[in-house]
Structures are given as structure tokens and as C-alpha cells.
Amino acid sequence: MQKRITIKDIAKELNVHHSTVSRALRNDPRVTEATRDRVLACALKHGYQTNMNAVQLRGTSNNTIALIVPNINHTFFSDIVSQLTNLAYTKGYIISVFQSNEDYEQEVGIVNTIIKQNYAGVIASISKNTTDSKHFNLLRTFGIPLVFFDRVCNDIKTPKVLVNNYEITFQVVEYLIENGYKRIANLTGPTHINVFNDRQRGYADALKKHNLDYQHQMVIKDDFTIELGVESLNELMSEIEKPDAIISSSIILTIGLVVRAREMSLKIPKDLAFIAFGNHISSLIMQPQLTSISQPENEISELSFDLLDKMINKEIPIGTECTKVVKAQIDYRESC
Amino acid sequence: MQKRITIKDIAKELNVHHSTVSRALRNDPRVTEATRDRVLACALKHGYQTNMNAVQLRGTSNNTIALIVPNINHTFFSDIVSQLTNLAYTKGYIISVFQSNEDYEQEVGIVNTIIKQNYAGVIASISKNTTDSKHFNLLRTFGIPLVFFDRVCNDIKTPKVLVNNYEITFQVVEYLIENGYKRIANLTGPTHINVFNDRQRGYADALKKHNLDYQHQMVIKDDFTIELGVESLNELMSEIEKPDAIISSSIILTIGLVVRAREMSLKIPKDLAFIAFGNHISSLIMQPQLTSISQPENEISELSFDLLDKMINKEIPIGTECTKVVKAQIDYRESC
DNA sequence: CTGTTAGCGCGTTCAA
DNA sequence: TTGAACGCGCTAACAG
Numbered sequence A, B: 001m002q003k004r005i006t007i008k009d010i011a012k013e014l015n016v017h018h019s020t021v022s023r024a025l026r027n028d029p030r031v032t033e034a035t036r037d038r039v040l041a042c043a044l045k046h047g048y049q050t051n052m053n054a055v056q057l058r059g060t061s062n063n064t065i066a067l068i069v070p071n072i073n074h075t076f077f078s079d080i081v082s083q084l085t086n087l088a089y090t091k092g093y094i095i096s097v098f099q100s101n102e103d104y105e106q107e108v109g110i111v112n113t114i115i116k117q118n119y120a121g122v123i124a125s126i127s128k129n130t131t132d133s134k135h136f137n138l139l140r141t142f143g144i145p146l147v148f149f150d151r152v153c154n155d156i157k158t159p160k161v162l163v164n165n166y167e168i169t170f171q172v173v174e175y176l177i178e179n180g181y182k183r184i185a186n187l188t189g190p191t192h193i194n195v196f197n198d199r200q201r202g203y204a205d206a207l208k209k210h211n212l213d214y215q216h217q218m219v220i221k222d223d224f225t226i227e228l229g230v231e232s233l234n235e236l237m238s239e240i241e242k243p244d245a246i247i248s249s250s251i252i253l254t255i256g257l258v259v260r261a262r263e264m265s266l267k268i269p270k271d272l273a274f275i276a277f278g279n280h281i282s283s284l285i286m287q288p289q290l291t292s293i294s295q296p297e298n299e300i301s302e303l304s305f306d307l308l309d310k311m312i313n314k315e316i317p318i319g320t321e322c323t324k325v326v327k328a329q330i331d332y333r334e335s336c
Numbered sequence C: 001c002t003g004t005t006a007g008c009g010c011g012t013t014c015a016a
Numbered sequence D: 001t002t003g004a005a006c007g008c009g010c011t012a013a014c015a016g
Helices: A007-014 A018-025 A033-046 A052-057 A075-090 A104-117 A134-141 A165-178 A194-209 A226-237 A251-263 A297-312 B007-014 B018-025 B033-046 B052-057 B075-090 B104-117 B134-141 B165-178 B194-209 B226-237 B251-263 B297-312
Strands: A064-069 A094-099 A121-124 A146-149 A159-163 A184-188 A216-219 A245-248 A273-277 A291-294 A322-326 A329-331 B064-069 B094-099 B121-124 B146-149 B159-163 B184-188 B216-219 B245-248 B273-277 B291-294 B322-326 B329-331
Touching: A007 A018, A007 A033, A018 A033, A052 B052, A052 B104, A064 A075, A064 A104, A075 A094, A075 A297, A075 B094, A094 A104, A094 B075, A094 B104, A104 A134, A104 B052, A104 B094, A121 A297, A134 A146, A146 A297, A159 A165, A159 A297, A165 A184, A165 A194, A165 A245, A165 A273, A165 A329, A184 A194, A194 A216, A216 A226, A226 A251, A245 A251, A251 A273, A297 A322, B007 B018, B007 B033, B018 B033, B064 B075, B064 B104, B075 B094, B075 B297, B094 B104, B104 B134, B121 B297, B134 B146, B146 B297, B159 B165, B159 B297, B165 B184, B165 B194, B165 B245, B165 B273, B165 B329, B184 B194, B194 B216, B216 B226, B226 B251, B245 B251, B251 B273, B297 B322
Parallel strands: A064 A094, A064 A121, A121 A146, A146 A159, A159 A322, A184 A216, A184 A245, A245 A273, A273 A291, B064 B094, B064 B121, B121 B146, B146 B159, B159 B322, B184 B216, B184 B245, B245 B273, B273 B291
Antiparallel strands: A094 B094, A291 A329, B291 B329
């Protein structure tokens, strides 16, 4: 490995001062076109690349945005990763994605790395096991802009992009009730996360409005998997009062439910109806097709990016509270 | 925003020299336990975080590995992202993921960012539109270790982890022929990418061995999507000699094929058989279940990480050629 | 238009 | 055991 080429090397080769090289490389008008051309040619010849560590050390910020997601395997998050990456690219940023793996410790490690490396900004959705928000507060201390989306820390003052989970769940439950379902179960995540909390409240309130007795909120603390779906259905169907409809916070989980329901020879939607959050291609390919609740990933991506961009450009000061709510929609298919 | 706290600030507050603080923070034995404790307490109090830009500027490397994938939406890649992230975490690294979006320009931008930021190493799978490998060669110039997996640049000397695409495709075609299929089409990606090239050769050689006339390699240059699957089936079925079986390089594409086949009232696998590369949950949930070819993501992740780790620790010198081949397997289900 | 100088935060000399 | 001084690569301020 050869030594990394620096502006000083170029300066020496061209018999100019390194500050001239620096200016030439950044198209500073105070340098002759002739020297600029020589510098650029020389830089190209040697494959010169700015050492961002030196630049950032001086206080100038970079153009890399960190995106923290709980799990890249879930369509909701991977879609947002894709869209944000493209969006950011057109605006001259680079997106660097970190997966917390639904783990608080890893999330803390990621945030610390982001601080140590001086990223331009952070877009984050928190892990299921995050109850403490110290690490995100630290970002503010270091002047790094932060935008939350979907799963957020309630106690942190920063822009947030949310989905109307309460309303849509309420609406979904009413839809099921109107279609004759009376024992509706809700499979969801831990209450301390806003998303699941909202869904639980929407569910409970809709049941209350229609005076239904049966109420079953089943909380899944770990990552949503097919296996957990299978187990959950076993558990639900071994109870005395079995559900006739299940709302699930994850399509992957729902696939486990459906696979197990088929094994049990339950007819969908006659014996058991399903509805799940998320728009996964499986919803289309399975028979009956899965009724699902799609969240506007593109809108979430655009709003989040826009807010962060404005924070980076100081149009929105750090610590500003500002919450945008986007609307989910029910994709009516055949499973209810 | 308050000023970022540095070792000098801590030094001033504690009336010691900043070099003492530096030593204390890194558990240098040459410092009194008493002063060390004072320093650590003070650092904790102020939420001190090392400025990695300064550290790296001095030449010390960091612990962040860059992972470049064409598209995070595809299960194959998102699984590898997940697994590598976990694996790296247990070994003290942080994985930062970049998506090239199957775009050469973006890939170049990503590699430049990696160089500018001095990452510890790179694990990469190239985009479909990458025909030139200059940017990856640049990594070597800057002494940054590189490991390729799955889709690789053939002309770059560096460790690679590959899948036995030729053999498995050959085997799959023979399996179809043995089951009576005679007009087998192959939907795949551009020939200049090793993965698709291997599959095309495996396909062609198997046909030749069994003296089958019908040969149809359909190359998809863009990202594999459901829509492209639908279009592809339209095209294939509008020909005079229609296929009776389709091998596809992507499950997502295959879902498009299947959706369209159902619309055309084609019976699967009687009228048309399907087999696809990838292990996606849709394979299980659709009826008939999709026969597919699963690639050992965990093995690929482990081998790739292990090779990169060794390169970072100088156990394997940069520029070493070393190719590991892992075995895909056919998951026999109902679609053939 | 170009050169000089200083300093960003850190770790590593070398000296005390 | 601690302090002083230097330099990593770069840019901004100032001087010529």
C-alpha cells in the first residue's frame, strides 16, 4: 500500500503552496485557471481523494446522513431505506444505514459511533427494547440534527413523522365488527413504544364503543417472525374463548399465523379473519389475499428527509418540536 | 448547541495536561489510579465522546465496516445485512450499509465516501450496471481491505465469496427435464455479472447435454420487480413456442410471473412450472408452494466477515486472491 | 493571484 | 508519574 496522497504532495510536485492546491480543488476564484487545471490534472492522475477526517476536524460538516432502523428485514423499513437513499442521493447526501436489531445496547453503540464520526444528521426509528432516551439526547448536545419516524422517543424534542395508528386501528376494528366478527384479538408490540400503544388504544376504544366483551391484546416483545406467528396462534386457539379475527402488527407474523391456521384446517376468513399492518408482496400472492394496512413509506421518507435537510441547513433549529402525521390506509382484500 | 467537549476541556477543569487525560481515557498504566478516576468521572459527567476524526487523522483506523449492496429490498441482501450486522457487533465492529440502487454512479459515490472517511474495510456486492472496476481498485490504493460476495468484479484481486451458480442451475435444469419439461426458459440478469453468467452457462450446458432445442435466455437489466415479472410473462406467452417451465433469478420477479399466470388461468405446475433463486417467505405462503433455490446467507456472511476481519488485522495482505465457493440448495416444493 | 501561518482534537514522542 | 511539543490533512485569515 502506497502512502495516501495529500494536497501537500500535489503542491510539492507542482511547486506551489498546498493552500493554493486546496483553493484550486475547491474552485476558489482567486486562483489562475492555468494553475487550477494543473492541480486538477495532477489530483486526477494520482487519484486524490479529500481526507474528510481533516476537513471535519476543522468543523466543517460532511454530507453523510445516518439512518437507524430496528430491522432491515421488514418491508416497512427496507422500503424506507431504499426511498431515503434515492431521495438523499438526488440532494447530494449519502445515506448510511445502521440496524439496531431491536436491541437497546446496539442502538446506543450506533448513536455513539455517529457522534464520534460527526455525521451530518440522523433519521431514526427506535428499537422495541429502547425505554431510555439518553443516547438520543446526546445527539443534541453535539449539535447533530435528529428526526424520528414511526417509532419515536416521546420525551425528546425534535421533529417526528408519525402514522395515524390510533385512528386506523379504530377504523379496522369497526370494519371487522361491522362484518360480524365478535372476538377480535390484537397481536402487537410493547406498550411503551408509541406505535403499539396507539394501536392498542385504538383497538380498545373501538371495542368499548361497540360494547364488545372479548378483548385480547397479545404483546410480542421480540422481533416479529414466522415462528412467533405459529406459536401465537397455538396459544390463541388453545384458549377457552377463541378469537374469530386477528389484527397483527406485522405481516411476517401473520404469515406464521396463516400457515398454522391452514395446518389446523381453519377456513379463512370464515373461521378466522386476518388483517395485518404492512404492505408486503405476500399479501397479494397468498390465497385468500391478505387484507392489510399500508403505511405511506414514500410520504414518510420525504417528510423525514425534508425535515432533516432543513435542520442541517439551520432552517429548523435543533430541539424544535414538530410532529407530522401521515395516514395509513386499509387495502381491502379477501382475508376478512 | 454547546461546544463539543474535548480532552483539553477536561484537562483544564482538572488542572492536568491534556496528554494525561488522553492516557487516562485509554487506560494507559502510566497514570495514577486517582487521576484516572477523576478523569473518567469528569468525562462521564460531560458526556465526552472521542472525536474519531482527530484519531483517524493521525492514522489510527476505526472500527466501522462499510457494506455495499445493490438493493436492500431483496431478501438475499437484507438477510446478509442483518447477519453481518450481528456478527460484526459481537466482534466489536459496526456495520454501515450503503445501497447502490443497482446504479454505477451511486456505487462510485459510495466508494469515494468510504475512502474519504477512512473506513476500516469494505464488503461489497456490485450493481448490475457496474462494468468498470476503477473505483474498487482505488480502495486498494488507499489501503482499505475489500471482500466481494455474490456479485463480484472478476478483474480485482481480492478475497471473494461466491455461490456455485453454474452447478446448481445445471442441476435444476436437469431436474426439470427429468420431470418432463421440454421448453425451459431462463429469466436472469446481464451476462457481464458473474452470477448471471454462471447461471446462463449452467442452463445452456444442461440443455445441450440433453439435446433440447428450445433455449430462451431472457435478460433483465433493471431491478427485478413484480411489474417486470408481469411484463416478462406477457412477452414469453405471446411467442409462438411458449415455455412450459421458467427458471427465474428472483423471487420478486417470479411473483409477478405467477400473478400473471393466474390471470391467464394457467395451471401451475401443469401448464407452467416455476423455480426461483432465493428464499423468500412468499415461497411458503403461495399455493402451490414455490420450489426455490436457497443460498446460504449465513455462510456467506460468516466467510465474508472472517476474510475481511483477517485483512483488517493484516493476517491476509491486501490484494490477495482467494475465492470461497458456497453451495446453494434446491428446496423442492410444489411449483414444478 | 499566491504564500505564510495557525489551529481543529488527538496520541506519541521526548524530556523532566 | 506528568508535561511540553509536534504533526496528522486541511482550510481560513492574513500578508505579500
